[in-house]
Amino acid sequence: MERQMHLGLFLLGTGSHIAGWRYPGACDSFQDLAAMQEVARIAERGRFDLIFLGDNLYADAQAHPSYTARFEPLTLLSALAATTSRIGLGATASTTYSDPFTVARAFASLDHLSGGRAAWNAVTSASPAASVNFGREHPAHAERYAVAEEFVAVVRGLWDCWDDDAIVADRATGRYIDAAKVRSLNHEGPHFKVKGPLNIGRSPQGRPVILQAGGSAPGQRLAALTADVVFSVVQDFDEAQRQYAELKQLVVQHGRPADAVTLLPGVMPVVGRTDREALDRLATLQGFIDGGNAMAMLSERFGTDMRRYDLDGPVPDLPLPDSYHSFIRAMLGKARREGMTLRDLYNLVAAARGHWVLCGSAERVADTLEHWFRQGAADGFNVMPPYFPDGLSDFVDLVVPILQDRGVFRRDYTGTTLREHLGLPRPAAGAT
Numbered sequence: 001m002e003r004q005m006h007l008g009l010f011l012l013g014t015g016s017h018i019a020g021w022r023y024p025g026a027c028d029s030f031q032d033l034a035a036m037q038e039v040a041r042i043a044e045r046g047r048f049d050l051i052f053l054g055d056n057l058y059a060d061a062q063a064h065p066s067y068t069a070r071f072e073p074l075t076l077l078s079a080l081a082a083t084t085s086r087i088g089l090g091a092t093a094s095t096t097y098s099d100p101f102t103v104a105r106a107f108a109s110l111d112h113l114s115g116g117r118a119a120w121n122a123v124t125s126a127s128p129a130a131s132v133n134f135g136r137e138h139p140a141h142a143e144r145y146a147v148a149e150e151f152v153a154v155v156r157g158l159w160d161c162w163d164d165d166a167i168v169a170d171r172a173t174g175r176y177i178d179a180a181k182v183r184s185l186n187h188e189g190p191h192f193k194v195k196g197p198l199n200i201g202r203s204p205q206g207r208p209v210i211l212q213a214g215g216s217a218p219g220q221r222l223a224a225l226t227a228d229v230v231f232s233v234v235q236d237f238d239e240a241q242r243q244y245a246e247l248k249q250l251v252v253q254h255g256r257p258a259d260a261v262t263l264l265p266g267v268m269p270v271v272g273r274t275d276r277e278a279l280d281r282l283a284t285l286q287g288f289i290d291g292g293n294a295m296a297m298l299s300e301r302f303g304t305d306m307r308r309y310d311l312d313g314p315v316p317d318l319p320l321p322d323s324y325h326s327f328i329r330a331m332l333g334k335a336r337r338e339g340m341t342l343r344d345l346y347n348l349v350a351a352a353r354g355h356w357v358l359c360g361s362a363e364r365v366a367d368t369l370e371h372w373f374r375q376g377a378a379d380g381f382n383v384m385p386p387y388f389p390d391g392l393s394d395f396v397d398l399v400v401p402i403l404q405d406r407g408v409f410r411r412d413y414t415g416t417t418l419r420e421h422l423g424l425p426r427p428a429a430g431a432t
Contacts, residue, residue: 002407002408003408004408004409004410004423005369005370005373005379005380005381005403005408005409006049006229006262006264006379006380006381006421006422007046007047007048007049007380007381007383007400007409008048008049008050008051008052008088008090008229008231008264008380008381008382008383009039009043009048009050009051009052009382009383009385009392010052010054010266010382010383010384011036011039011051011052011053011388012030012054012064012066012067012384013027013029013030013031013032013035013036013039013066013070013388014026014027014028014029014030014064014065014066014387014388015027015066015385015386015387015388015391016268016352016353016355016384016385016386017268017285017351017352017386017387018064018065018289018297018351018353019285019288019289020285020385020386020387020388020391021065021387022288023281023284023285023288023386023387023390023391025390026387026388026390026391027039027387027388027389029069030065030066030069030070030071031069031070031071033071033076033079035388035389036071036076036079036080037079037080037083038389039051039388039389039392040080040083040084040087041083041084042389042392042393042396043087043392043396044084044085044086044087045396046392046395046396046400047400047409047410047411047412047413048087048383049087049088049380049418049421049422050087050088050089050090050117050119050209050229050418050421051077051080051087051088051089051090052090052091052119052121052211052231052382053073053076053077053090053091053092054067054073054092054121055070055072055073055091055092055093055094055123056127056130057094057097057125057130057133057134058127058129058130058132058133060129060296060300062296062297063296063297063300064297064353073091073092073093074091074093074106074107074110076091077089077090077091077110077114077118078109078110078113081110081113081114081117082113084114084117085115085416086117086413086416086421087117088117088118088119088209088418088421089110089114089117089118089119089418090118090119090120090121090209090211090229090418091107091110091119091120091121092121092123093106093107093120093121093122093123094123094124094125094130095122095123095124095125095144095147095148095151095152096124096125096130096138096139096144096147096148097125097130097134099192100151100154100155100158100192100194101158101194101196101198103120103151103155104154104155104158104159104198105158105198105199105200107119107120107155107203107208108159108198108200108203108208109200110208111203111204111205111208112200112201112203112204115204115416115417116203116204116205116416116417116418116419117417117418118203118205118208118209118418119208119209119210119211119228119229119418120155120208120209120210120211121211121212121213121231122148122151122152122155122210122211122212122222122226122227123212123213123214124141124144124145124147124148124214124219125138125144127300129300141216141218142218145214145216145218145219145221145222146190146191146218147191148222149221149222149225149226150189150190150191150192151191151192152210152222152225152226153187153226154185154187154189154192154194156207156210156226157185157187157196158185158194158196158197158198159198159202159203159206159207159208160202160207160427160429160430161182161183161184161185161196161197161198161429162181162182162183162197162198162200162201162202162429163178163181163182163202163429164202164206164429165178165181166178166181166182166201166202167201182197183196183197184196184197185197202429204417205417205418205419205426206419206426206427206428206429207427208418209228209229209418209419209422209424210226210227210228210229211227211228211229211230211231212226212227212229212230212231213230213231213232215232215233215329215330220246220247220250221250221254223247223250223251223261224247224250224251224253224254224256224261225254227261228260228261228262228419228422228424229261229262229263229264229422230247230261230262230263230264231264231265231266231382232247232263232264232265232266233265233266233330233354233355234265234266234330234356234377235330235331235333235334235356236334236337236356237371237372237375237377239330239333239334240265240372240377240378241375241376241377243263244263244376244377244378245376247261247263248261248263259423260424262379262380262422263378263379264378264379264380264381264382265356265372265377265378265381265382266352266355266356266381266382266384267355267356267357267358267369267381267382267383267384268351268352268355268356268357268358268384268385268386269358269359269365269383269384269385269391269395269399270282270285270357270358270359270360270386270391271360271361271362271365271391271394271395271398271399272360272361272362272394273361273362273398274361275360275361275364277361278359278360278361278364279359279360281359281386282351282357282359282386285351285386285387286351295307295346297353298345298346301328301331301354302318302328304318306342306346309342310342311341311342311343311346312341312342312343313341313342314339314341314342315332315335315336315340315341315342315344315345316342318332330354331345331354351386352384352386355384362394362398362399362402363402365395365399366399366402366403366406369381369399369403370403370406370408373408374408383395
């Protein structure tokens with residue numbers, strides 16, 4: 001069977017563009033269940049592999065609207081599980097501000113509720129702003145990843161404490177659980193002490209899918225060791241191709257086959273029936289930008305007040321902050337390659353929070369995605385519509401049929417679980 005492209009939907013209710021909610025007819029709330037159910041149905045109609053919800057643990061009135069006022073991700077996905085049947089459901093839970101038992105239990109529950117469609121995005125919470133809501137100091141970058149590596153190992157171990165057939169429910173004998181098929185984890189490490197087992201049986205997928213997005217060296221190591229899907233921040237083909245090759249090589253070095261990990265660069269597609277129509281839509285969106293919000297986002301990502309620099313001057317020579325490594329590396333790399341001014345960088349961040357913006361006719365968008373896919377720059381894409389629902393509908397109704405006609409994207413689901421969509425085997429209990 002020919003290699004198939006994978007598509008994730010990055011769901012921000014007000015759109016990935018910071019001002020997407022202002023576009024005529026766009027959804028203006030990430031607290032509207034009916035609207036999110038409609039979006040999920042559109043994505044499932046488009047045969048997307050999964051819906052993905054990021055998260056943050058603090059509120060900033062100057063930030064992106066969907067990061068300031070939103071549903072808690074697992075709560076929303078539990079509701080969407082009841083109104084969808086095939087599409088995967090992925091959510092972020094922090095390894096810095098959560099605990100392994102709670103995370104393992106919650107995602108195992110979502111996997112049962114959805115019939116095997118759950119995915120956990122294991123993140124270390126880059127921004128220190130969350131610390132004030134949890135009464136603790138924000139750990140340094142290296143410590144966050146040391147904690148994360150152990151955290152993920154504990155969660156995976158807890159998912160494996162039950163055999164598939166441990167629940168007997170034998171009415172004749174009265175035996176409900178075969179105790180010999182349920183094990184304690186008995187983990188004792190430098191950061192966590194967890195006995196286990198979970199108080200929920202083995203999940204339909206064996207283990208929920210693990211997502212990861214760290215771009216730093218420790219983040220890439222964690223991905224190579226444990227991730228099933230990796231999201232990336234890239235700006236051009238050569239950069240994406242290099243990152244793809246490096247990650248696949250790292251996966252093999254850690255004893256896993258290269259195709260064990262699916263790499264999905266983020267892309268914000270602005271689609272029209274013609275190039276002109278698409279460009280006009282992007283111009284409309286850019287005209288809605290509130291300069292204060294975009295500059296606040298830029299400052300927060302770079303870890304310094306960017307207002308002190310000349311917008312029409314060169315991008316300053318900034319060190320990597322102790323957060324958002326992949327984002328900053330991608331942004332600074334593009335700025336230096338192309339001789340961008342700070343205003344150029346500001347506009348790029350304002351459009352899609354630093355992610356790749358692909359604007360054009362459906363044919364042009366499909367051509368570009370297919371080229372990246374076929375030439376070893378991606379296994380698919382994390383699609384980030386600028387606004388909902390029409391920004392997604394345009395992609396599903398105009399771009400997806402072209403990809404299907406070219407034989408690079410499925411016409412229908414062939415399985416029922418997210419692991420099946422991704423071509424991943426179901427792990428046996430206790431498998432590494």
